Every structure is written in C-alpha cells, then in structure tokens.
Amino acid sequence: MTTLRRKTIAMLGATLTGLVILLFLGSQVILINSFDHLEKEELKEDMQNARNSLYWDMEDLERKTADWSVWDETYYFVRDNNSNYINTYLVDETFINQRISFVLFYNESGTLVYSKGVDLSNMTQASPPLILIDHLEDSRYLLEHDTRYSRKTGILYLADVPVILTSQPIILSNEETPIGGVILMGRFLDQAEQDLLSDKTNLSLEVLFAQETGELRENTGIKLSSGEEIYLSLLNRSMITGSILLNDIYGQPALTLDVSSPRTIHLQGKATVIYFLMILLFVAGVFGSVTLYLLDNSFFSRLNDLSTDIKNIGESRDLSRRIYEKGNDEISNLSNSINLLLESLEESRQLVLKKDATIKAIIQAMPDMVFQIRRDGTICSYKLSTGECLYESPDGLPDISIEDVLPKDIAIKEINIIEEVIRTGKMQTMQYQVPVKGESRDFEARIVVSGEDEVMSVVKDITDIKKAEEAYKKDILLREIHHRVKNNLQVISSLLSLQSGKFRDKEVIEAFKESQHRARSMAMAHEKLCRSQDIEKVHMGDYIMSLAEYLVSSYGFSRDEVQINLNIKNVIFGIDTSIPLGLIINEIVSNSLKHAFHKGPGKISIEIYPEGDDFIMNISDDGTGFPENVDFRNTDSLGMQLVNSLVEQIDGKIELDRSKGTEFRITFKELSYVRRDCRW
Template identity: 30%
Template structure:
C-alpha cells in the first residue's frame, strides 16, 4: 500500500468527525446568526420607534426647532415656527437665518455663530426676529453644531422679557418713589440694625446724608440712648419672628441733637434669596404738630373773635331752637347765655312766628343765604331794630342756621337825621340864586334841578338826558367833563371849575363840577352854575381897555429905546470930533451904558411883558455885543452859564448897567494887554437870590484894591447900583484872575 493510500485511509477515518464538527459549527453559526438577526431586527424596530417619537416631538414641540447648513441656510423647521413667527417650512427653506435678525442684533448674533464654529460647543443668546407680518419678537436661542449642521431650539421670550422690563421699571419707580418722597422717611436695615437703605426724606428729617448713614447701626444714629437697648431687642424679635414692631409716635434724635417727632411703622420683607430685610417708615410729625398748634391757636383766635364780634351771633337748629350764642347776643337781648339756649328764635324776633319760620327754613335750605331787617325783643320789654344775615350750614350731617344780628338803632336815627337834612338841603338848594343840577354819570340822566335852573330853562327837565335838555345836542357835548371827573379806578377825582356859554339859555356861566356818590350808590355829577353874563360883559370891556394900554405902553418903551439909540448916536458923532483918548473912552463907556438900557426897553416891548425881563436872555444878547466891540482882533473867548432869572423893570436897568460896567472893565483893564484870554459870566438863582459872577484871566487886581477905594467912575457906579438893588458886590483876585460877584434878592422873594 502506498503512502498515498495510507493518507487517504487516515483522512477517510477522520472525515466523519470533521463533518460532524462542521455540522455542529454550521448549526451553531446558524443559531448565532439567527439571534443576531433577531437582535438587529429588534434594534431597528426600536430605532424606528425612537425616530417616530422624535418626529412627533419635533412636530408637536412648542419650541421652535430647526437645523441649518454650514452656510447658515435653513434646512428644516418644525411647525412651531409657523405658530410663533408665521413661517412655514417652504417659506424659509434655503434662506439664511440672518435675514430675519433685527439689524441692531445682527452683529452680536454673528459673533455667537462664529464662536460656535470655533471654541463653543453650545451657544445661548437672545435676539429680535421679524415675524412674517413684520412685527419683531424677542427669541431665546440654544444652538450646537452636530455632524456638519447646526441644530437649534428657540422659544418666544418677548412676553417674559417685557414682563422683566416692566418689573425692573416698576422696581425703579418704586425705588425712585422711596428715594424722592419728601414727607416719608424710609430706612432699610439688616437684623443686626446695620443701615442698608436711606432715602432723601431720611436725610432731611434726621440730617445724615446717605453716605453717612449706610453701614452704621440705626440705633446709634437716631435712637435716644435711653431707648437703644429696648429698640435693639425689638429689632431682634422682629427679625426672628417676622412680626413688625407696632406703629407708634416716637421722639427720635437728629444729627444736630434736636428732637424729631415721628410716627414710626415697620415692615419685614423676605427677599427672593431668602434674606430678611427690615424697613422702618417714619412720617415727620413736626409740621403736623405745628399745624395742630396753629389750628388750636386759630380756634382760640376765632373763639375770641366770635366773642368780641360787634354783631350778635345766633346758631339755631332747623326748628329755630338756639344752640349757641356769643356775648354780644347776651348784651343785645339782656339775657344770659343759659337763658337764651333754652329759647326759640321766635321768642326774640318780632317778625318771626312758627308759621313763617317753617317757610323761612325751607327758603334758607334752598337759597343758603338771607339778609333782612327786623326788630328784636329785649328782656326788659322794649324792642330795637337789627339787620340780620342768615346762612345755612351743615355740621355732622345736621343742618343749622347761623345768624348775625347788628343793632342798627344808631343807623336808623342817623337815617332820620339824614332825611331831615336832605329836606333842609333841598330847601336851601331851591332858594340859592345859582343854578344847580345833578346828572347820572353813566346814563347822563338829569336827577335833580333846583328852582333857579328850572326858571332859567323854562321848565323841569328831570328824567331827560342832559345834553339834549341843556345843549340841544343829540350826542354828549364836546366840553362834557363827566369822564374826566371819574378816575381810572372808578373813584371821584378833583372838582373842576370852568366857564362856558350856554346856547339854550343864552347866558354865560361859571360852573363848579364835582362827582359824588348819590344816595343809591351810583356816581353823579353835581353842577353849580353861577350866571356871570354881566361880569363877562365888564371883562370884555376891561380886556379891550387893557389891550389899548398894552399897545400904548409898548409904544412908550419903543420910543424910549429909540431915544436912547439917538443919544448913543449923538455920543458917537461927538466922538468923531474928538481926538483925546481919555475923552473918547469916556464917550465909549457912556455909549455902552446907554445901549445896555436901550436893550432892556427893546426886550420889554418885544416880549409883551412890560413888568419883567428874563435876565439870562438879556445877557445872551448884551455880552456878545460887548465882546465884539472890545476884542479888536484878539482871541478873547466868552463863556456863559446862565440860569432863568426873572427881573422887574426896577431891577433890570441897574442890573444891566452893572453887567455892562463889569464886562467893560474886564475887557479894558483885566485883558487890556492880553492877546488871548477868557471872560466867564455866570448867573444863578438860589434861595430867592440872584448871583452874578464876572471872571477874567487877565492881569488881576492891583495890590491893596478895594471897591470902596476905587477911583474909576465905572466901579463907583457898580457899588452905587448894587445898593440900589439892595445887594452886595465883592471883588477878589490875584495873579492871572479877577472875579467880581454880585448878589441881590429877587423881587418875587422879597415880597414886592
């Protein structure tokens, strides 16, 4: 047997064993594969079930679920998107997410997306997204990357965020309210008394600023030392039990040591974090205490006022029973208070009985006020007149009548006297020769005419309009003074006296007009007219005669001025025949004196005031003429300061001569050798005197000069003329100046 056969026999010998083993293995593999297939089928079914559940969750979730591709475009969205923002799957599929983001939030969202691609595994953010209808909603996002896409869940947070914002705003308003309320002090503090809150009212009431109070113990700040242990124990008890300290009035301490009267209440608040916050709310009672004191003082003053009132005060119920009276009511009726309080008002008021009292109470309820006159009964039996004012009032739901009664006995007597006086006055007005009328200022109605006026106008025009009756005019007269006689505030102004010709009566009248209150209170014009027709005729004749005399006097002054000018001309002619310098100076001085007098007469007839001249105007004409005569080519400046000073004719001529002499003396002597110089003349009026000053800046006065010892005719003439004016003249000077001063009383002040 060959080796091959041996091997074959060995193989054949083991072949059943391999077959059995293979069959066993095949059977085991089949079982194993069957088990794995069953497990795979079960896992697949579970996965399908999970997918269905996830799909249902995706579909029915109230949160918005979506997936986005790497490019930020929507891949899939659940139905919650349509419910929340109005978009369907087909509306947003393929669109970028940032198309829906509010422009103000876009940069922040993009930064979150960039970080999600980088270091973040989850991004949580909030942004505004546009609804399909254009409205914006706050959306809260939770996004994470997964297998190349971004899956995200979002929900509408608008209502929650708006609620939070409203809550923060409410808290801010509440805090602002607490911070700024002026009358209520609020302090917040912990269980150990450490101050954690201090509003502005606390600063005002206690004097500590917020910075000073925060962190300090409340008891050390405002609690008096004697109360601190008790307050600390009460605070600890309040913090441990949550029971606030009972509200009460307390006297606490301010920073400056003064007492703060407050009404203090407390509150225990548990915060959201579980902490206990204690609050003390203090109301400053200082103003209230002051107001109560002021009210008590006011009540006392009112009580004294009622007791001291000049009118009797009666307080009755609506049935007329007296419930309160003042001391004046006791005095008027002669009855004590105790007796009056048991009586009815009908026992005192003679005009009131039970029947009309009932009607009166009904009327006072409706009208609230009544004013009338009646008579009251005195205890001794007599009665007296009173003026009563009654008002309806309520107190505690009960109606009352408060009446004030004023004793008018004296007024009634005065009215009787006035009535009699009016009758007497009317009789007097009817008998006077002057024409008297009374006219209503507003309506122009004639209210009264006396007998003389009725006779002058032919009949009684009472009741008619004044401008028609007295002037035959359809409208108020152009000369009517009624509006002038009434001031802007409606009161009467000063009386007016005026003359006028009346075309109706054909007479001249001197009218005295005055506005007064008529007996009924309206404003009236009272006019008393005196017939001055005869006097006017005499005045016209006198005026004509005076005019003739004025013309004659003007002609006299004109002729005097002309004669003086003739004299001046004669002196000038005489000077032409002389060669001696001294003689020529004498004639020139005489010409100046004559010209000064002529100028006075010229001013008198040119101004038509033959008794006075105005000295300032006179000097304004005289001085330039003198300066022109004596300058002779030199630079001599003339300065004047002249007040308005009236002079009589008796004063004017010596005054003019004095000015002429002093100015001539300055030009001829003071400024004789000066190529340049100044002459200053001033005239002032003070305390009834006139003061003339003539000053030059020339050579000055010689040594030892006095007016009494003056050698020139001009200065001797000045002294003599000053005596004529009853004045004084003085001279002073030195190197470079000379001043002459004339003072004299003015005629109007001197009594002439």
C-alpha cells in the first residue's frame, strides 16, 4: 500500500498544484489587467487635466493680450512710438503681475516698433527673445491678420524653451478702422512655469520638444475627449508616464506634454494577487491534508489488510482459505470476488490433476519421440519409439544433454529456441538434418513450454514428406514464376499502351508501341513455358506463330493482306535462347510491317533449322527492300541496335540480303542453361 499511497499523494499534489497555478495565472491576468485598466483611466484623467490646464493658460494669455490689442492707447503707440506709453504702461510690475515674459509691437507695415522682456523667475527685466524676432523676419505668418477678430495663439519652441505665444491685430475699440499693427505676447514655459502648472494640477508634468522624446512610445489606443491619443511608457516598476503630442502655433506636431504618475493602482493589484496566492496555497494544503486523512481511514488501511490476507493464502498454498471483509463497497465486493476466484482455482486444480493423467496416456500412444528439456539443455526425461514413457522417469535422472544426442551447431540452435520459448511462452518449431545409419534424415521438432524452466520437444521424422514437398514445390514455383513474369510483362504492355494515349506526337506514340511489342514478345515466351509440360523448354513454332500473328494484328493488317509463312519443325529452346530470338523476330517483323507493305499485300517468312552444330534463322519479306544507304549495323534505329545486341548475346552472326525484298540471316548456337542454386 506504500507505493499506492505515494502515487495517490503525488497525483493529489500534482492536481492541487496545477489547480493553484491555473487559478493564480488566471487571477493574475484578470486582476492585473483590471488594475492596469484602472491605472490607464486614472492617467487619462490626469492627462486631461494637465492638457486643460495648459490650454487654460493659453486662453488666459489670449484674453490678457486682447485687452492690449483693442486699446486705443496701443493703437496710437504703434503709430507714434511715444515714450509716455512705455513709461506708464510697459513697466516690469505689469508683466510680472500678468505673468507675461515678453511683448513685441509691430506697426501696420510689419516693422518692429518696441519689444520688452521680463524674467519671471527673478522678477527682473530681461532681453526680448531675439530668436523670435529673427524667426518673424523669416516667417511673416504671425504678423499677418486678415480681420480685426483674428487670433493666433499656440505653443512655439524657442531657444530650447517652449513658449506660449499669441498674436493679435491692434485695433481701435469703437471704430471700424484698418488694422494698425500686431502685438505678440508670450510666456516662457520654463521649469518654474512648469512647476507652477504641476502645483496647480497636483501632477508631475513637463513640456518637451518632440524630437527630444525620440520615437513615439507605445500607442495604447487611449483617446481623450479632444481626440488626441495618449502614448504610454514605463519609467520604472513604480512610475508610468503618459505623453500627448501637441501641435505648435503653425499646426504642426512639435511638442509633447508628459505627465508622470506613481503606479499605485498597479502595485496594489500585484499585492492583491500575492494575497490571493497565499489564500490558495492555504486552502490547497488544508484540502490535501483532509483528503489524505479520509483516504487513509477508508481506503488504504483496508487495502493493506486485504493484501496481507492474500499474501498469507499464497504462502500457505491453501486454496480452501477465504477472506472476510465487512461492508458494502468496492473493497468488500473485491473480497467476495477473490473468494470466488479461490473457489474456481480449487476446482481447476482438481481438473488439472485429471487432465494430467489423460495427457500421460496420450503421450504414451504417440508414435513420435518426446523429450522434456531444461533451459540449459539438460534432458529431464524422454520417450523414444521403444515405448518408454515421458512420465515414467528412469532410475535416477538421465545425465545427458542435447549436445550428447545432436551435432553441436544444431544443439546450440535448439538451446536458443528453448530460451525464446520460455521467454515468450509461444510454441516454436525447428527443422534439421542428422545422419541416421549412413543416411541423412530430416526431423521436425515442436517445442512448447511445459514448466517454469522446462520445455517439451516433440520430434517427428519428416524425411519422406520433405522429399515429396521439394519436388512439388519446384514444379509449382517455376510455373508460378513464369506466370507472374508473363502477367507483369502484360501489365507493362498495357501501361505503355495507356501511356501512349496521352501523346499526339507520332514518333513518341510509335516508340511506346515498339516497347509494348517487346514486352509482349517476352510475355508470350513465359506463357509458353508456364503451359508447357517441360517447364524449362519453349516450342518455338507455336511461340513464333503467336508472336507473328499478334504483330500483324497490332499493325492493322489482316491475314489476307500480310501472310505469315513458318518453317519451324521440332525446334525447342530454353528460355535463355527463346526470349532473345523472340525479341529479334519482334524487331525485324515490326520493321517489315511498318515499312515494307505500303504498295499492297505481302508475305513474311520465318524459318529456323539446324545446320551442323549451329542453327540458322531466316526472316524475310517481299515488300519494299531495306534502304541501300542505311547500314543496319551502325544506325540510330533503336530496333536495329537491339537486334545487333541480341545477336551478340546468343553468340550469333547476322547478314542482310537485299536481292529479293529484305532477308536477314542469323547464325547462332543454343545457349546452355545455367542452373542457379536456390535456397529454400
């Protein structure tokens, strides 16, 4: 039960661990995402406030500048540049009180009339922004107003410092007069001004030149009510920054408003996840402990008692003993099933004793030899044809082994088979030859398991059966080989015929057709061998007649159009000679059928006859003669190349006579059949 208990603990632990991990990961994704969403919403609100505060400052500057631009004193000042206006109104206290960093007055011709600057941080007079004055000389956009109500207010980046700037036309307050000039007022967004904005909004914010921020941060898809998008980046694990890309006074994206905020919500979310994990671990520990306690009391202890009872029965070998287990569950049902099994085993034991006596009688009546052999090859007992019984051991165990009665190589092979039979429990057979009274005899041994480390080997003399089988197998096998070769060649012929149907080129189709005929001629030779009484000989007369008729028909000629005359009597060759001759006839007759009978009917003659130690084969036709300008021994024709090669294969010579049509004369010898050794 210890192993089962360990496995149960391992499975329970793995299940609880997996459950805790899944719940933790799921909660982490859900909770952290939720807290991050809240964090983004809070940052969105902060960004909205920061942007609104910046825009409010811009509107405030615009309103203050409007008071100067529609003032009659200002209108006359840009015309006469009187010093009284400067001394009375353009004093430092006015700029400091209204938080104006500089002012520029231009007359109606666009000439700078007066400029003044104030350092709001030190509350002292400062130089006007010369870089802005130079910028206005190059770009006149801010000095041009079409109507008296025109306002050009926005942010501009000057001298590494962003500035809020407004440009307004100078007009009289009560008259529809032409524009008298332009006034520009601005407020530098230096660090002091940005700190002031931060104090007003309780946010850490900063206005930067867009190029200083580098590439845009990750676009989170958060949009403000104005349509502007927020770009987020993490400064560190505890701070997050949001940026808004702002357009300058020319409407071009040039500055960014950055707001930094502590990640309080995100950190609170991580702390919540950790608390949740601790609760999960505590619950899993309590649940696992309670589950193991219940399993021990209701399952493992009872299984342990059951295992002990079964072990005692096995050690005592007393099948009459029974197991008693109270209850009405699976374990008690298992106890009842084991008791039924013990009853069946007890009954089976009695049946085995009865069958053992029956088997002894059967073995005594068997005519075969029987040996009982141990794993190491020692013969325990035996029954020979003398009638000695396997179950009637001689006085004392016989001190012999397999190597004492069989040749060493056969004995080693049988010991290996015995080892395999004992290992797998499956019957194995082996056949071997041993000399008996000067004659080699065949035996078959069937080996089966008969004990824990013992086998029974039943040995039978199969010499006569073997001889009969060998003779029958050879004949059947040879016929089957020829039959299968014939079928395969016919299949090749059919495949070539089917394949040729995919082409339209006559030369390609003709090449397929010629290959088909070659395969067919070889198939016919094997067919004749398959049906012949002598499996090794082909009757050439029947073979060549079938081949010639097939070729005439395949080229579309009738028997009246092309006659076949054969003069082949009692000519019988082996397969090594028959197939080359059939291929030669196939090529020459095919050539005649393709080229010799364009002008009308004709005749093809084939004869084979012996002449001394040689044979002569003449193939002739009375059609159009073989071309004079073609050397049949040196031609591009694959058919004639094949004919020459096959003639060499049968150690023959070939001659061509063009005097009467076309006649090929081939002198050859029958090839001797070389017997190949076959091992079965």
